[in-house]
Amino acid sequence: MDRPVITTFVARRRTGRQRTPVTIAVPALLGFAFLLLPLVALLIRAPWSQLLSLLSTSDVLTALRLSLVCATASTVVSLLLGVPVAWILARVKVPGMGVLRALVTIPLVLPPVVGGVALLMALGRNGLVGRYLDRWFGLTLPFTTTGVVVAETFVSMPFLIVAVEGALRSSDLGLEEAAATLGASRLTIFRRITLPLITPSLAAGSVLCWARALGEFGATITFAGNFPGKTQTLTLKVYDALQDDPDAAIALSLVLLLVAVAVLAGLRENWLRPGPTS
Amino acid sequence: MFRDQGRQPHQLLYRPVRTGRPLLARACMPVLLGAIILTTATGCSSSSGTKAGNASARTGSGSAAPGGTITIFAAASLKESFTTLGQDFERAYPRTTVKFNFGASSALATQINAGAPADVFASAAVKNMTQVTDKGAAANPSAFASNSMEIAVPPGNPAGVTSLADLGRSSLKVALCQAQVPCGSTALTVFKNAELTVKPVTLEQDVKSVLTKVELNEVDAGIVYVSDVQAAGAKVTGIVIPASLNSSTTYPIAVLTKAPNPGAAAAFVRYVLSTEGQAVLSADGFAKPN
Structure with a gap:
């Protein structure tokens, strides 16, 4: 008796879906075109025949290597610092935690250039903390590869924090409690229970964090400057190339586009789809 | 009693695990894409032509x-x-x-x-x-x-730069313009005239960015235009480049x-x-x- 009712309901929903109102279809079409056209243009204008020679010049490869190294390093730093931050935000119940959460996720929405200026004020040679780093340890961060990692970490870590915090918040506390009643130490619980539970989010967060770090421009050029081999990442190189060698800029953009697509595909395959196992 | 206690937290937490993460990822994705687009967007031109x-x-x-x-x-x-x-x-x-x-x-x-x-x-x-x-x-x-070039140093000249030759010191942090920017190519001509090898720490997008890095005391010296040193007033100190070595644009x-x-x-x-x-x-x- 129940079954026919369900099928007609499903069938009705399907036919309903097919007729999209014009008031939605037209702006939606424009929206799709708006988002996809620039990417298509990039593909069409790409100097395909010279692509390999454009991309295999030594300074492009240097920039590419620097980008990969810095993005990976900043993801590692984000994991080391961001996961504990996420744990505190998710588990510690004190008043004001909401404010703290909002504050640490500011870089998510902050213009990266502003982040760069803020970093200069904090960690620059004349900065709040930076002057002591310089005075006591002779350590200056601006214009160094470490500076690039610092800038990228500042901008990308919140992506990881947000992802991991959400997972920690919704992970089964009962399992941890059960482990505790069975005598597991806090570290064992974190390692054997909590970490496996949040692994998918940890992975997704890391990929987002890495991708954001790879694409970082504003904070990097403001805080770390722009010097080939040292602080000139691929995005900076694109901006640089656009001024006198647009073809090279397009070729480099294609590389970054490819990375973006790969990231999306990876996320979709592995983590974005609500799988039956999670 | 026992069953309720066992189920409630489970139900409460089970649902967010399944729907919570994609939601989160979905929330992150536009931000990520937006960020990528923002970062690939280059200089902005002001509106005009009313x-x-x-x-x-x-x-x-x-x-x-x-x-x-x-x-x-x-x-x-x-x-x-x-x-x-x-x-x-x-x-x-x-x-x-x-x-x-x-x-x-x-x-x-x-x-x-x-x-x-x-x-x-x-x-x-x-x-x-x-x-x-x-x-x-x-x-x-x-x-x-x-316009010709001048060395700009932070007020008080902390690194003790006195002449063009000092810029060759490897310990000195020097900011220049990128080579394709006029202030960059002119600075390179000055170095060539002086037969000097300078290893800058940064190649800035324009002359004002070089000046800012000097003003903030993030670099020890920068090569900017004579007019920039004048415009910056007390915020930087200028060190004149001898006319025999200088270059103009x-x-x-x-x-x-x-x-x-x-x-x-x-x-x-x-x-x-x-x-x-x-x-x-x-x-x-x-x-x-x-």
Whole structure:
């Protein structure tokens, strides 16, 4: 008796879906075109025949290597610092935690250039903390590869924090409690229970964090400057190339586009789809 | 009792695990994409070409007083003097509004060639003007000023720079412009003249960025224009480069062929070349064109 009712309901929903109102279809079409056209243009204008020679010049490869190294390093730093931050935000119940959460996720929405200026004020040679780093340890961060990692970490870590915090918040506390009643130490619980539970989010967060770090421009050029081999990442190189060698800029953009697509595909395959196992 | 206790937290937490993460990822994704798009977007050009401007350009063919809005794309080093000139021009022709887009001449040339709606281009080097005239985007540029280089150091000169030769010290943090930007290529000529190898820590997008890094004391020295040291006032200290080693760059200006408001644009160019205009430039430290 129940079954026919369900099928007609499903069938009705399907036919309903097919007729999209014009008031939605037209702006939606424009929206799709708006988002996809620039990417298509990039593909069409790409100097395909010279692509390999454009991309295999030594300074492009240097920039590419620097980008990969810095993005990976900043993801590692984000994991080391961001996961504990996420744990505190998710588990510690004190008043004001909401404010703290909002504050640490500011870089998510902050213009990266502003982040760069803020970093200069904090960690620059004349900065709040930076002057002591310089005075006591002779350590200056601006214009160094470490500076690039610092800038990228500042901008990308919140992506990881947000992802991991959400997972920690919704992970089964009962399992941890059960482990505790069975005598597991806090570290064992974190390692054997909590970490496996949040692994998918940890992975997704890391990929987002890495991708954001790879694409970082504003904070990097403001805080770390722009010097080939040292602080000139691929995005900076694109901006640089656009001024006198647009073809090279397009070729480099294609590389970054490819990375973006790969990231999306990876996320979709592995983590974005609500799988039956999670 | 027992069952309820066992189920409630489970149910509560089970659902968010399944729907919570994709939701989160979905929330992150637009931000990520937005960020990528933002970061790949390059320099911005200011808006321009109002209807008033178009109208006056069509009616006012040279003889009538210029009116409407004009957009000037000018080299970063012209920021102070052109801002003054713009205000003077607006005072001389009350129906006009002057808007500026200051940046690296090379970046501005790229923007103009890509169709940025501008009326006038004032470049810090002939090379970048040629980039534009070659594409037919401008014609008949006139030289209106020249500028030579000076070493800028933070106030108090913490690193004790006394001469050009000091910039060769490996411990010294030096900021230069990128080589394709006029201030960068001119600085390289100065180093060549002095047979000096300088290893900068950063290659900035325009001369004002170099100046900022010096002002913030993030670098020990930067090579900027004489006019920039003057414009920065007490915020930096200038160290003169001897004339025998120094190099200068010529500033050309031209009305763009696709200028939305060519009448007023031509009037602005004339104003820059006029005695009043030249007085403003020379007061700001620019030299006469070579």
